[in-house]
Amino acid sequence: MTKRKPGKRKYLPFVSAVVFVTGIAAALIFLLAQFALEQWQERQTYLLSARMPSQEITTELCTSMSRFAGFEELWTVMESEVTLTVGDWQISTTLMGVDLETFPFTLVRSAGEKKLGSAPLLLAGEEIFNTMTDANGTAITTRQSKILTESMESLTAQIVLEASNLASSSGSAGNSDGSGYTSADTAEFLGLVSGDGLYMDAAQMRTWLAGHGSSASVHLVWLQIKGKGNAETAEKSLTDAGFQVGMEPVPVPSNKELKICEAKSCCPKKNINCRFVQKTLTKELKNI
Numbered sequence: 001m002t003k004r005k006p007g008k009r010k011y012l013p014f015v016s017a018v019v020f021v022t023g024i025a026a027a028l029i030f031l032l033a034q035f036a037l038e039q040w041q042e043r044q045t046y047l048l049s050a051r052m053p054s055q056e057i058t059t060e061l062c063t064s065m066s067r068f069a070g071f072e073e074l075w076t077v078m079e080s081e082v083t084l085t086v087g088d089w090q091i092s093t094t095l096m097g098v099d100l101e102t103f104p105f106t107l108v109r110s111a112g113e114k115k116l117g118s119a120p121l122l123l124a125g126e127e128i129f130n131t132m133t134d135a136n137g138t139a140i141t142t143r144q145s146k147i148l149t150e151s152m153e154s155l156t157a158q159i160v161l162e163a164s165n166l167a168s169s170s171g172s173a174g175n176s177d178g179s180g181y182t183s184a185d186t187a188e189f190l191g192l193v194s195g196d197g198l199y200m201d202a203a204q205m206r207t208w209l210a211g212h213g214s215s216a217s218v219h220l221v222w223l224q225i226k227g228k229g230n231a232e233t234a235e236k237s238l239t240d241a242g243f244q245v246g247m248e249p250v251p252v253p254s255n256k257e258l259k260i261c262e263a264k265s266c267c268p269k270k271n272i273n274c275r276f277v278q279k280t281l282t283k284e285l286k287n288i
Helices: 009-043 059-065 142-150 202-211 228-240
Strands: 045-051 071-086 089-098 107-110 121-125 156-161 185-193 198-201 218-226 244-249 257-261 276-280
Touching: 045 228, 059 071, 059 218, 071 202, 089 202, 198 202, 218 228, 228 244
Parallel strands: 089 198, 121 185
Antiparallel strands: 045 218, 045 244, 071 089, 071 156, 071 218, 107 185, 121 198, 156 185, 257 276
């Protein structure tokens, strides 16, 4: 019979104790990390996109949304289908009317200071040039897309409202020439933002649409909610009410600026009531 070596048994309790203590410590570290993560998430701000395809989102509905716990801000989004043409390249997309001074974008490239006048001013998603085609449906090349991006400061475009969006009291197609589109307007770019959307200031979009005998209702809003728990509660309430809802955390703010100038120093007419607007843009808008 093999004899145990003296002293071997006395180390077993010590090893077991070390393993037990190590396990307890690991569990405590995990719980502390989980608690810290939950606390961090409750201090974070979240963006919720809420779409109601079947009906307009009214002021009353927006007021109800503002009562969500943790509510900080709400943005309405007008939408109209348009065709955007830049040189030989074009794309059919959704034009969104938002408050450019407060809407949470991530600005990728600024086109410099622009004068606010009758010409539509557009913010384009950085991916929008990559998805353009020519009149024959041939996709734009990477090199050609890069040329458009790098000439953003002096770039102009033609924007055409699809006649299917038009509404008039007589039931006609507004200013459509029978081709399914209205007459084209020359637009300038304010800059590029993340994503592939196309944006215009809401007030200017209303005026532009009215000039074509049209208007736009609101079927999409964005909400800013403080705290993950609050955001998830709001998400469930909106989903139960029939909204299509998306949620994402607010990213680190951009340090680049969008500049719209109405100051007399940059306005061609002295009698224009001018002001200067300079707003830091902070987030990407994503379509649902």
